[in-house]
Amino acid sequence: MDNGWEASAGAWLRELGATGDFARRAVLDAPMLARVRAARPSRALDIGCGEGRFCRMMAVEGIVTTGLDPTERLLAEARARHPEGHYVRGRAEALPFPDAGFDLVVSYLSLIDIDDTEQAVAEMVRVLQPGGRLLVANLSGIASAGVAPGWAxxxxxxxxxxxxxxxxxxxxxxxxxxxxxxxxxxxxADYMTAFLRHGLTLRHFEEPRPAGETDARSTRYRGIPMFVILEWGKP
Ligand SMILES: C[S@@+](CC[C@H](N)C(=O)[O-])C[C@H]1O[C@@H](n2cnc3c(N)ncnc32)[C@H](O)[C@@H]1O
Structure with missing residues (x-):
């Protein structure tokens, strides 16, 4: 079923701008990059890469990076911004890659967009080489269970x-x-069960918050866990 991404791509690109939105810039980029640097991968796959910003960040680290996304307009933008990068159209549930081709698989705020997470996790594990890492940033269940008006x-x-x-x-x-x-x-628990069922070992868990800023939004984001970061190892 269409989940709105193709029609929303233009507005999404405006939302991210050149440097990313608040969640990425102020909360998630730094701890995600820290995990990448600690893992020292050589070949990474970013599932649901969008316009490719995290692929570009990993490429700066010297990592050979492949981005995968089903949204053609976002992939076109990724290719335009990073012509030497490798961007592939596809869905997490059926990855067009052979087994064990990557030592890092990333899902940066894409799990909540994926319909069949069971199948997606199976695919993530399949393309990961033994000893490789699966690094996930996700909206927390507390954030995604929000009901209007949200903050009250x-x-x-x-x-x-x-x-x-x-x-x-x-x-x-x-x-x-x-x-x-x-x-x-x-x-x-649904996500944890899927990762555990596929034999992964939890290596790192974090509820990242904005550092430093004292504006109202940062204060709110420090009051509840809006995001989680999980790093799993494939035995
Ligand atoms: C919130 S955006 C995140 C994009 C990027 N990771 C970032 O942080 O800027 C979610 C992305 O998931 C992609 N997506 C939607 N359904 C997907 C699926 N079944 N498999 C993989 N990616 C999917 C969308 O096209 C979109 O680019």
Whole structure:
């Protein structure tokens, strides 16, 4: 089923701009890059690479990087911004790569866009070589279980995040500034079970927060875990 990405690509590119949105710039890029540097991979696959920003960041580290995405317009942008890069059209559920070809597989905020995570995790593990790492940044279950209006004032004047039906996996359409996409909410246990079922070993877990900034958005992002980073090892 169409999840809105092709039609939303233009608005998404405006949203990211040249340097990435707040979540990437202020919260996720630094800890994700730190994990990449620690793993010291030579061949990385970025699943759901979008316009390729994390591929470009890994390429700067000297890593041979392949980006995969189903959205043609985002892939065209990735190729234009990084002509020497390797960008392939495809879906996480059916990776067009042979077994064990990569020593790092990355999913940077793409799991919530993928319909069949069981199949996607099976594919991620298949293309990873033994001893390789799977590095995942995902929206936290607390963030993805949010219900409108999201941030709301509590009776005693504080700001809280509204969530409901946490344990109910579901795909909902979300809209902002011209982007209209279908995102999955799944409880954390669903993802953990899928990774564990495929024999992976958890090497690192983190709930990253914005460092330094004191503006209202950063303060809110320090109040609840909006994101998780998980690094898995393939035995
Ligand atoms: C939130 S964007 C993240 C893009 C990029 N990783 C980044 O952080 O800028 C999610 C991406 O997942 C892609 N996507 C959607 N369905 C997918 C699927 N079944 N397999 C792989 N990628 C998918 C979308 O095209 C989109 O580029």
């Amino acid at each position: 004032e509590t009776a005693d004047g504080r700001t809280g995040w509204l969530i409901d039906r946490y344990f109910e996996a579901r795909a909902d359409w979300v809209e902002w500034r011209g982007v209209r996409i279908r995102n999955w909410h799944r409880p954390l």
